Amino acid sequence: xxxxxxxxxxxxxxxxxxxxxxxxxxxxxxxxxxxxxxxxxxxxxxxxxxxxxxxxxxxxxxxxxxxxxxxxxxxxxxxxxxxxxxxxxxxxxxxxxxxxxxxxxxxxxxxxxxxxxxxxxxxxxxxxxxxxxxxxxxxxxxxxxxxxxxxxxxxxxxxxxxxxxxxxxxxxxxxxxxxxxxxxxxxxxxxxxxxxxxxxxxxxxxxxxxxxxxxxxxxxxxxxxxxxxxxxxxxxxxxxxxxxxxxxxxxxxxxxxxxxxxxxxxxxxxxxxxxxxxxxxxxxxxxxxxxxxxxxxxxxxxxxxxxxxxxxxxxxxxxxxxxxxxxxxxxxxx
Amino acid sequence: xxxxxxxxxxxxxxxxxxxxxxxxxxxxxxxxxxxxxxxxxxxxxxxxxxxxxxxxxxxxxxxxxxxxxxxxxxxxxxxxxxxxxxxxxxxxxxxxxxxxxxxxxxxxxxxxxxxxxxxxxxxxxxxxxxxxxxxxxxxxxxxxxxxxxxxxxxxxxxxxxxxxxxxxxxxxxxxxxxxxxxxxxxxxxxxxxxxxxxxxxxxxxxxxxxxx
Numbered sequence: 001x002x003x004x005x006x007x008x009x010x011x012x013x014x015x016x017x018x019x020x021x022x023x024x025x026x027x028x029x030x031x032x033x034x035x036x037x038x039x040x041x042x043x044x045x046x047x048x049x050x051x052x053x054x055x056x057x058x059x060x061x062x063x064x065x066x067x068x069x070x071x072x073x074x075x076x077x078x079x080x081x082x083x084x085x086x087x088x089x090x091x092x093x094x095x096x097x098x099x100x101x102x103x104x105x106x107x108x109x110x111x112x113x114x115x116x117x118x119x120x121x122x123x124x125x126x127x128x129x130x131x132x133x134x135x136x137x138x139x140x141x142x143x144x145x146x147x148x149x150x151x152x153x154x155x156x157x158x159x160x161x162x163x164x165x166x167x168x169x170x171x172x173x174x175x176x177x178x179x180x181x182x183x184x185x186x187x188x189x190x191x192x193x194x195x196x197x198x199x200x201x202x203x204x205x206x207x208x209x210x211x212x213x214x215x216x217x218x219x220x221x222x223x224x225x226x227x228x229x230x231x232x233x234x235x236x237x238x239x240x241x242x243x244x245x246x247x248x249x250x251x252x253x254x255x256x257x258x259x260x261x262x263x264x265x266x267x268x269x270x271x272x273x274x275x276x277x278x279x280x281x282x283x284x285x286x287x288x289x290x291x292x293x294x295x296x297x298x299x300x301x302x303x304x305x306x307x308x309x310x311x312x313x314x315x316x317x318x319x320x321x322x323x324x325x326x327x328x329x330x331x332x333x334x
Numbered sequence: 335x336x337x338x339x340x341x342x343x344x345x346x347x348x349x350x351x352x353x354x355x356x357x358x359x360x361x362x363x364x365x366x367x368x369x370x371x372x373x374x375x376x377x378x379x380x381x382x383x384x385x386x387x388x389x390x391x392x393x394x395x396x397x398x399x400x401x402x403x404x405x406x407x408x409x410x411x412x413x414x415x416x417x418x419x420x421x422x423x424x425x426x427x428x429x430x431x432x433x434x435x436x437x438x439x440x441x442x443x444x445x446x447x448x449x450x451x452x453x454x455x456x457x458x459x460x461x462x463x464x465x466x467x468x469x470x471x472x473x474x475x476x477x478x479x480x481x482x483x484x485x486x487x488x489x490x491x492x493x494x495x496x497x498x499x500x501x502x503x504x505x506x507x508x509x510x511x512x513x514x515x516x517x518x519x520x521x522x523x524x525x526x527x528x529x530x531x532x533x534x535x536x537x538x539x540x541x542x543x544x545x546x
Contacts, residue, residue, distance in 0.1 A: 006540055007463065007466055007467040007470055007537060007540060008467065008540075009494050009495065009496065009541065010393075010467055010468070010470070010471030010474070010494070011467070012385075012386050012389045012390065013389065013394070013395050015385060015395060015398065015399070019395075019399055020381070022399060023381075023399050023402050023403055024377065026399075026403055027377070027402075027403045027406055027407070028370075030403060030407055031373065031407070031410060034407065034410075034411075080370050106370075
């Protein structure tokens with residue numbers, strides 16, 4: 001091999017930006033779940049006890065800081081808020097954020113560039129009308145800019161959805177920009193579409209997504225729900241607290257997700273998962289539906305979802321089916 | 335902070351401006367205390383170096399997303415023990431090397447077909463050369479899969495990555511003599527395995543020619 005033909009060491013293949021985003025998101029989730037580790041010294045047991053007390057105090061502090069009731073964050077530095085099993089709310093500056101369960105948000109109160117980074121989960125953002133810089137919410141590759149509105153951003157892995165209750169929101173996603181108005185939603189599955197979702201009018205007809213840039217239809221009230229974001233609370237004329245369990249709404253949501261399965265199984269699966277995070281009679285059904293659909297789509301997470309279902313609902317209505325499906329999946333992998 | 339292919343030695347660290355070392359110590363202290371901002375800064379400043387070390391030892395990005403997380407979990411857990419004897423970057427790479435060792439020791443990962451890895455061909459790159467190098471790398475890592483984990487790591491860092499033996503010794507938490515011995519044994523084993531593989535044989539000869 002001559003010098004000219006020298007190959008050199010094999011190149012280090014870079015990870016994609018999406019892979020890095022995944023690594024970072026999962027890393028922080030693991031850090032959140034990890035029990036603080038005390039330094040290894042001879043007084044390890046004492047330190048372990050102290051560590052446990054500190055950890056417990058930290059949990060109490062987080063719970064107190066994120067309880068419903070709109071506590072405010074006075075510190076100007078970025079703050080990270082993590083909700084537990086129940087919804088939580090927090091105010092900072094002129095923004096009020098209501099976090100769904102198991103949601104993490106990092107908020108910066110920089111007056112020049114107020115922003116929130118949605119690490120995982122979903123949250124409603126209520127932003128008072130602003131004259132200065134727009135408020136920005138970042139959820140993965142999705143960037144939402146607002147000047148005064150109430151809207152919701154949900155994120156599951158690389159997928160994001162945005163719902164607007166009132167006001168105007170600009171959604172930017174990998175070079176695509178869409179402007180959403182009141183009662184419209186958007187999904188990263190169809191980044192160039194804005195979908196009208198006035199859930200107050202629960203009509204069963206499926207909705208044809210309308211382009212945001214197209215002129216409005218002739219009918220002034222053609223609003224038909226398209227069920228992309230199934231856990232939307234009922235629309236109210238004024239700013240409302242987070243959605244409370246509503247079996248009727250959940251049933252409607254579930255039925256529409258079933259319809260959506262044919263057209264957009266990915267969105268339906270994400271919707272089932274969102275629905276399964278709520279409390280109520282449809283939680284169990286939605287979780288099993290998500291697992292079943294994931295299995296249909298041969299997604300690796302199907303088995304994990306079935307195991308979660310069986311852990312949460314060992315005697316659920318679909319428990320036998322879940323066990324059978326799980327055994328079937330295991331058999332396939334052998 | 336960008337990744338340095340050859341991090342400074344312990345002596346160089348001692349002579350670093352106090353501010354750099356103090357910055358490392360301060361960052362480690364804040365991150366160890368659970369300051370998420372500091373943890374993010376640490377992650378973003380060291381992720382390339384950690385990825386580089388893991389990739390060099392394991393030969394592909396397969397499983398690397400999980401291993402990078404494992405490495406940073408260990409880094410965050412161990413930050414309280416960072417005393418500034420080396421740079422924070424090298425300290426992180428030492429932990430990454432330990433993670434790689436544990437991974438190789440616990441199980442034999444199947445050799446990854448590099449052809450399955452997404453190509454990122456820079457503009458103007460010599461495609462023919464790239465294909466050659468990938469094929470040679472595939473054969474090299476297939477052979478490395480079959481040798482002792484410590485020998486593999488020493489060979490990957492010293493010969494493939496071209497790091498000085500002293501640095502490899504530090505990253506692998508062993509002596510220079512031990513590293514030399516491992517590299518020698520790895521080379522001997524690899525040459526034996528390459529006796530019927532001209533591509534691998536010539537690639538090994540080339541890599542060893544560039545060894546420091």
